[in-house]
Amino acid sequence: MKSTALGLGLGLGLAISAGCGGGSGVPGARFANAPAVTAVNDRRDVPRAPAPRQLLLDVYHFDAIVKRPVDRALELDPPHRARGVNALDEVPDSTWFTNRIGARELSGDELQTGPITLESPELHKPWTIKSSKPGAGDVGFVVADARGEKFLIKFDAPGYPEQETATHMIVGKILWACGYNVTEDFIVHLRKEDLVLAHDASIVDMFGDKHPLDRAEVDRRLATIEPEPDGRLRALASRWIAGKTLGGHPAEGVRDDDPNDRIPHEQRRDLRGAYSIFAWLDHVDVFESNFLDAWVADRGNPRVHYLKHYLIDFGKSLGVMATTGHDPRRGHAYVIDLGAMAVSLLEAGLVKRSWEGRSAPPLRGVGLFEAQTFDPGRWKPDYQVYAPFLAADRFDKFWGAKIAIRFTREQVHALVETGQLSDPRAVEYVTDTLVARQRATAAYWFARVNPLDHFTAYSDRLCFDDLAIAYDFAKPATTHYEVTRYDRAAHKLGALGARGEAGGRACVALTLDPGGDGYTMLDITTHRPDFTGSTFVHVARDPASGSPRVIGIWRL
Amino acid sequence: MPALRCPSVRAVSPVVVALLLSTPAAADPPPCPNGEAPPCSNIVGVVEPRRPSEPVQPIPAPATPPGRELTAADVAADPLPGDEGGRIDRGGGGSTWRQIGRGVLYVPRLMFDFALAPFRAGLWANERYQLGERYDRVFYNDAKTIGLYPTLSIDSALGITAGAGFVHRDLFGEHEELTLQAAAGSRYRQIYSARLASGNRFDGVKLELDAGYERRPHDAFYGIGNGDRVMTTSAPIDPRVDSTSIESHYRQYRSRLALTADVRAWRQLHVRPAAAVSSVEFGSPDQGEPIVGLYDPRGLVGWDGVRYGYAELELRWDDRHGVTTMEPLAVYSAGSLASVFAGRIVQFDAGRDFWRYGFDLEKFLRVADGPRVLAARLHGEAVTGNRYEVPFVELPALGGPLYLRGYALDQFRDRVAAFGSLAYEWDLSQWFSASVFVDVGRVYPDVGALSLDHLRMGYGVSLEAHHVESFVLEGSIGSSIDGGLFLNLSFNPVYDLDQRVRRR
Incomplete structure (x- = not known):
């Protein structure tokens, strides 16, 4: 009797699911059938230079450490996914960020030259x-x-x-x-x-x-x-x-005097995602003074002005803050870390902290920089003040990790050489440590977000890179993908599977929904012994060519 | 006709759950399109795999041409920031419950901000108008070697004392320092002092001359000896023969002129001669039970006032230090201190002269990073005169933040005091450390009476704040086997030795 009742319920449930999009829990169409945005227009003319921001450090720290955490808690603001990303979950070019490594080939010379x-x-x-x-x-x-x-x-x-x-x-x-x-x-x-x-x-x-x-x-x-x-x-x-310098950007909200500044900074992907990159580099000196906005003239039309956003002062990265500040905790705890202090007080020093045993290598020019105690998920800058980092989620950190892992060892070595360290052993040490931390960063975040990327739709297949396999963090033999197709109303169309491939590039059959523009959502779930994660890939026919194209990605 | 409405996901979820529970096959991997059993082989030929070292090619191609910065014209047709997501769905503004919660919490948030406002406004004003620097501009010379400054001290027994000081940090060109201070807390609470330090004038030798006058309105006295405290007494106690302890108070006016020297003799060995002349007068307190109501004034040696000279020689070996450059300089994590001293007190009025002598030992043992440290202290002090000869305020004392925490300040006095302490210190951050301590000690009528019987034991926890280079303050909560709870706040490290010529 019980199973009969259950069967009736089941039938009802299936009927409802079949008739209504979302009955499966899958949301419907999310993206417009359009190419992903590759740049945003934040270079509209700002005819008058905004006033420089005055940073009052004590007030800044007081607000960030005491006032704002309580205010935020009482505001009941839910976590926000980052903004400032296109449909492919990437950051378009702007006055804040320009896609470089991975977006195009960067020669060793160009890397070493950088912005010069x-x-x-x-x-x-x-x-x-x-x-x-x-x-x-x-x-x-x-x-x-x-x-x-x-x-x-x-x-x-x-x-x-x-x-x-x-x-x-x-x-x-x-x-x-x-x-x-x-x-x-x-x-x-x-x-x-x-x-x-x-x-x-x-x-x-x-x-x-x-x-x-x-x-x-x-x-x-x-x-x-x-x-x-x-x-x-x-x-x-x-x-x-160049231009008129205006001080750093506020950690929360926008500059009221910049009409191009439309996304609250704590919601910007390029700022939130920097967490992984800063962690990799142990760039702990993160507060408003180490950012700088400049009111600059447009290179093409000097009569047009807008704000350009810089990162400045990185000299205390790579463990230098720890050596010059005489504090091995840097990168492992905030300078004023009430939580860590309370834990240490209760533990009475009987539990070993992650930073214990750290020491700087005896190499000229090298700070307390090592990979052994580095935990990419627990890394902390000096102060708990930078709102984008406090708001950053695993998707932001995954984005940053994707960028960090794109540097080859040769490229890292070439970049370390620009430091002109006099001891060749120091160059090798810093290179090795950077590579080790880079891989730790990517391994960590690639295990927390389904690390599939670079989706390409062909007429009959959808191909993608499994970054965990591509960078040797996972084995193809123990990886398989479960693919479920849905139409734009989230009706299930079918399912199939595929296994991991050497090199990480894998493809699955692609059959678009026959109706309309063929809007089809593919839920690609990656299964590994210690990981399961899904990504929805939205595909539709290009109205101009009729060929399938990827129009959006939504990572879960 | 009403539109057909689909049930929400939440509404059907029990049914879906039932489906999942009743059909184990639903959890199986989906079938392979080519009929294979899972795991499936890839159904399309594998594209040439990219080596991990190769840069990947995002889709679509980047907007910025290689090596060229975008211009306003390049992006004129692109969407504005915030519109780049390509989304056709729009999220809601939060649940109703969340909105209600926000409304409810609005007032507490306002109250919180209001409560913080004065402190925040103070920070703001200080920084915005550089008040500290402006003060220095007005009250200090450009080199900041000569200036006036305010003073404020908070004493749990004496309350708030405020005043002003003058400093000249380079009197004769070798960083000789002159300091003048005046402060008051009430009619009976006043401090006046002058101090002259030799700075770098003499190589390897530091001299300090200081003069002071202090009015203390209600210091506490608990009798002489190791007696247990009582709340009442029926007759005045003669503390010379009766060790019954009851809290009483007295006023003290103290004048002093002291000269100290520190000569570095060999490595960490210092020879420290010191001399002082003092005059002390006593009277009724401004608050608390007067001492003469509880103790027989005839038993309070020196009650009519004492004037005396004191000369002392101390030998001190001090190699306390940190082990690594990563440890704050204010925190000792290794090394030891050993000090012995002997001094003669010459009474200018009636009363026999006598000796004061003693020792201090400190040992620091680093047990782990942080640093975590075991610290041990031993202190012993004695006078040669008997209870009928030594003014009651000159008897060695225990109790308070320095020697024997968990007891009242100077709760125990007698001819001999012995004290030991063991503390475990651990770091909380670079700027803070905590410790748990056990202090043990007692006073004795003479050296021959030394024993481990009837020891007083205090214990507690302390919290220390320090900069990388210097000590800031220490607060402790202590209790003892005799009960009571004592809060101490000290601006001097507990491991700094007491300067006998500058005692209260």
């Missing part, structure tokens, strides 16, 4: 000091080289030769290749006599007041810099960003 568009200032001495470096802290100067090009020069911290300068170069180039806007940086060597003082050279204090900068003060500051064995001073020269 002019000759090194080292070839154009002497340099005229205009002012001291803005802000307090490390020694630095704003200079103009013999061509009149303006640079900010900074030095390594005493006791840590080559660390910050090399790291800034390496990480800047990697971030550029990933797609972000960064400064044009050069490793330079100078002697005191290469610096001449402008007649109006100044020191700007924290009140904005200018005081004359004299030679004695310059010499006093340079005397604190540790010279190279040959007596020269090694420095990093960053080309002054």
Whole structure:
């Protein structure tokens, strides 16, 4: 009797399911039958330069650490999937991000050149000091080289030769290749006599007041810099960003004075997804000061202006923050980590923390950078302040991991060489560590999101890359795919299966729904011994050619 | 005619669940299109596999031509940010329950923000107007070597004391430092002090001269000896012969002129001579039970006031240090300290002269990263004069944040004090550490009475804040086998030795 009743219920359920889209739990058509967007128009004219943002660091940290977490909890805001992605779950080109590695071939030369568009200032001495470096802290100067090009020069911290300068170069180039806007940086060597003082050279204090900068003060500051064995001073020269600089972008919301800034920053994929990349690079110095917006003139029409968004100051990445800050916790805990402190208090130090046992390799120019204790899912920047990272979900981190894994070892090596580390062993160590962390990052996130990508629809088949197999994180023999087809109303059309292939590229038969534009959704579920995950691929006929094309991807 | 409405997924879900439960085959892999049993072979020839090292080609091709930055004209026809998703479905704005929840929580959120507002406004004003720097501009010279500054201290017994100080950090060009301070908390709570330090004037030798006058309105006295505390007493106690302990209070006016030196003799061995002249007067407290109501004034040696000179020599070996550069300098994780001292007290009025002598030992043992440290302390101090000769405030004392936490400040006094402490410290972050401690000790009438009987034992936890390079403060909660709960806040590390010439 019981089974009969169940059967009746079943029949009713099936009937309802068959008659109504969504009865299977699968949502209906999600994407327009159109090509994916590859660029957005955020270069509309902003005729007047917005006012620079004033960053009050104490208030910024107070808000981020104390006020906003409570406010957010009380706002009951649900987690949001990232915006700023096209139908293929990729980030279109914009003033924030430009698809580079993986989007096109990047030669070793192009990688090493990165954003640089002019000759090194080292070839154009002497340099005229205009002012001291803005802000307090490390020694630095704003200079103009013999061509009149303006640079900010900074030095390594005493006791840590080559660390910050090399790291800034390496990480800047990697971030550029990933797609972000960064400064044009050069490793330079100078002697005191290469610096001449402008007649109006100044020191700007924290009140904005200018005081004359004299030679004695310059010499006093340079005397604190540790010279190279040959007596020269090694420095990093960053080309002054063109346009009017406006400070960093707010971590939450948008710039009210920029009409092109339409997506709240905590919802931007390119910012949220940077988490995986920053984790890979141990770029812990993440807060508003290390981003910079500039009001720039359009390259094609100088009368048009808009904001361009930069990442700046990467010198404390690759474990340098840990060495110069004397803290092996960096990357493993926030500097003010109330949760970790509470746990440590309760554990009474009886439980080993993830950062224990870390030590910097005895190599000149290398910080506390290692892969053994690196956990891509638990990595933390210095402060719990950057809202895009706090909002980032596994899909964002998967996106970042996809970019990180695109660098080959040879490419990583070429990028590390730009740091001009004097010890060849340091170059090999940093390369090996970057590759190990890169693979750990990808392995981690490829096991949390169905790692299928690069879908291509042909007339009779749909092909895709299984990134986990392609990058040797999974074996094809233990992988199989379960494919279920639905029409645009989510009615099930059929199912089939396929197994993993060596190299990761696999194909399945593609039969479009015969009605309309053939809108068909394929739920591709990947099964591995320790993983199951699904991706919906939306395919429809191109109205112009009649051929099938992938019009959208929705990862679950 | 009403439109046919489909049931929601939620409505049919029990049925679907039933379907899944009743048909095991539903969980099986779907059949292969070519009739094979799963796992299926690929039904279409495999495309040439891409090597992992090869860059992949996303679809469609990127918008940016190689090596060229997009211009406004390039993207003029592209969608605006936010419209790039190609979505034809639109998500809702949240469930009704969520909207209701937001409304309910709006007021608590407003209250929370309101409660934070004063503190946040203070931060904002300080940063926006650089108040600290502006203060320095007004009250310090450009080199910040000469200036005026406010002082504020909070003492659990004496309350808030506020005042001002003057400092000159480079008096004669070798970082000689002159400090003048004045502070008051009430008519009876006043501090005036002057201090001159030699800075780098003498190679390997540091000298300090300081003079001070302090009015303390209600210090506590608990008798002499290791007696248990009582709440009442029927007759005045003579503390010289009766160790009954009851809380009482007295006022103290203390004047002092002290000279100390620190000579680095060999490696970590320091020779530290010190000398002081002091004058102390006593009186009735401004609050609390007066001492003369509970104790016989004749038994309080020095109650009519004492004036004395003190000269001391200390030998100190100090190699306490951190083990790695990753540890805060303010945290000792290895090494030890050993100190012995002896000093002579010369009474200017009636009363015999006597010696004070003692030792301190500290040992730090690093047990793990962090650092996690076992720290042990031993302290012993004695005077040669008897209870009829030594002013009651000059008797070695135990109790309080330095020696014997878990008891009131100076709860135990007598001719001999012995104290030991064992603490386990562990890091909470780079800036904070915690510790659990057990302090043990007692006072004795003479050295021959030393024993482990009737020891007092306090215990508790403490929390320390420090910068990378310096100690900030320590708070502790302590109790003892005799009960009570004591909160201590200290701006001096517990492992810093007490300076006898500058005692209260």
